[in-house]
Amino acid sequence: MLASASLVCVAHPAFADQRNRTGTIKDLESREVEVVRDPPTDVTPQQAIEQYRRFLELQSSDERMRAEAMRRLGDLQLEVDESARAVGEETFSGLEVKEAIQLYEGLLAAHPDYERNDAVLYQLARAYEVEAQPEKALQMLDRLVQQFPDSTWVTEAQFRRGEILFSNGRYRDAERAYAAVVAAGPDTGFYEQGLYKHGWSLFKQSQGEESVASFLTLLDRVFIADGKVREQEMLSRPERELTDDALRAIAITFSDLDGPESLDAMLKRRGDPLYAHRLYQALGDLYIEKERYQDAALAYEAFAKRRPDDRFAPSLQMRTIEAYQKGGFASLVLEGKQAFVERYAFGSAFWRERTVQDAPEVAAQLKSTQKDLAEYYMRRHRRRKSRKTTPPRLVGIARCSIPSRRTPKHRARAICSRKSCSSPGALQRPPRNTSARPTTTRCTRSRPLPVTLLWWLTTSTSRPFLANRRRSGIDKASKAR
Structure with a gap:
């Protein structure tokens, strides 16, 4: 009795606390719930492929889910195939890409109204390219751009169409495909490459003057940044390759015309870009390769005459002198050095808004050229003086x-x-008897x-x-x- 009574007495306060405790659902907002996150399970592409295969075996009622599973399974198999080709695995068989092609073709046939068929066509074209079947790839890309003109894949599809057509020598069709890429605007990721290949497509059709417009638009985009000319060292390797090829195509075009005169006329119509010196330099360099040294000198000098106060003009004037030296034209070398000193001597228009610190290379070239001229005239003066002092x-x-x-x-x-x-x-006097003389x-x-x-x-x-x-x-x- 006493023990039980004591238990009751001890327990009583606890029950009293529970009765007095009040609370609502709102009190739960202040409580923190600890969530234990399990680490993600690593699923390999091969495991994912097996799971999608089992799903397709079991699921037959929901057509939309089956179409999505088929697309993802094809993408995984294509990804596995490309990864194996990239690393050169010994177990590579090429079966994955073949299975991907079968899945994509089956999906298009079974679900023609699937909302993501544009992506299916694009991936199927990629798979055909991997299998070295460019004609079938081109057919899929043609379907994509015709059936889904508003697709997010259409610009890249047009670019890939242009690549296949260009490789097959169908330059007119390639030109149209690249024109569509350029028309999509500069934010697509294919704009610069599209301009470059559009220019070459025109060039391959012997439309050199038309191709210059595309090449110059490309150079405007690559060479100019914040209103200034980017130095060669600032360009990435792909940018240098693009611009070098574009400049060479422009140089070939104008060398087939009237050289620097045609280039002058074109720039007069279009306006001088900030990188105009690169155009004249490319033309002169092309002439140097062909050992047409006088034409090269005239091309370099054309820019110096056109824009004598440009900061790049002295370097092209020096290239003029070097071209004459390579050709062995001594008198023209002398004239070129004299012209350089006259144009860029201290006090000339070139130095009105510049100091030696602004153009140290020009100051060094000027000093060297003046020294060469002084030595030449000293030697000539000595020769003339020696001729005058020697009796006849x-x-x-x-x-x-x-x-x-x-x-x-x-x-x-x-x-x-x-x-x-x-x-x-x-022989001051003839002999008296010429017949008797020898x-x-x-x-x-x-x-x-x-x-x-x-x-x-x-x-x-x-x-x-x-x-x-x-x-x-x-x-x-x-x-x-």
Whole structure:
């Protein structure tokens, strides 16, 4: 009794607390519920393929779910096939892509109204390309663009159509496909490639001038950023490849026309882009490859004349000089250097808004060119001065007095023919009896002179001696002998 009573007394307060405790559903908002997340299970593509196969075996009533399962199963098999081809697995058999083709074709036949048939056609075209069946791939792409013109896949489908048509030499059809890609706008991811291949499609049809428009639009997009020309180092490798090919196609087009004159006329109609120097440079480089050095120089110089104050003009003017040097045109090299100094000397229009720090390479080229010109004119001045200080008769002595190897040095007599010896004073008087004389005659200055004496005669110290010699009549006596 006492024990039971004590239990009742002890338990009583607890029951009293429960009776006094009040609460509502709203109180549950403040409570935190701990959710234990199980780690995701790793399902391989092969396991997913098996699950979709079992689903298709079991599910036969819901046509929409069956169509979706068939599409996903085909996508998985195509993905497995491409991954195996990429890594070159030894177990690769190519059966997956064949099964994918069967699934896609069955889906299109069984469910012609399936809302995602545009994606099915695109994937089926990819599978045919993997199987090296471009004609069937082209048929699927044609169906896609015709039946689903508003599909998200249509732009890429048009680009792939263009690639297949271009590879088959169907340049006119490829041009239309690429034109559709370009018309889709610059935000599709295929705009630049579309411009590039559209230009080449026109070029392959011998429509070079029409292709230039597409190539220039491509160059506008790649070369210009924030209103400035991007340097070559700033371009990615794919961008460099695209622009180099586009520039070469433009250069070929204008080389087949009138060269820089045609390029000038085109830019006059269209307007000079900020990268105009690259167009003239590409044209000149093409001429250099063909060893047409004068044409190359004219192409480089055309830009320097067109825009002499452009920051790229001096570099093209220097290319003009280099082209003349490669062609061996010494006089044109001199003229080119003179033109460079006249255009870009300090104080010229080029330096009005620039300092040496703004164009250090131009300042260095100017200094080097001025040095070359100074050395050239110094050499020419020395040659002219030496000709003026050397007496005319000494020139004849130097020409006619040739020592023979058979006689002692400085004592040989040089015999000059009447016709070949043209030095002044060599044949001053004809012989009295020409019939008795031989066909050759001795030069009046026949004795060779030592090198040191020749040097002395050509210097200013010999002039008084020569003057006294003439006054004393030595020349007359030597002539009489």
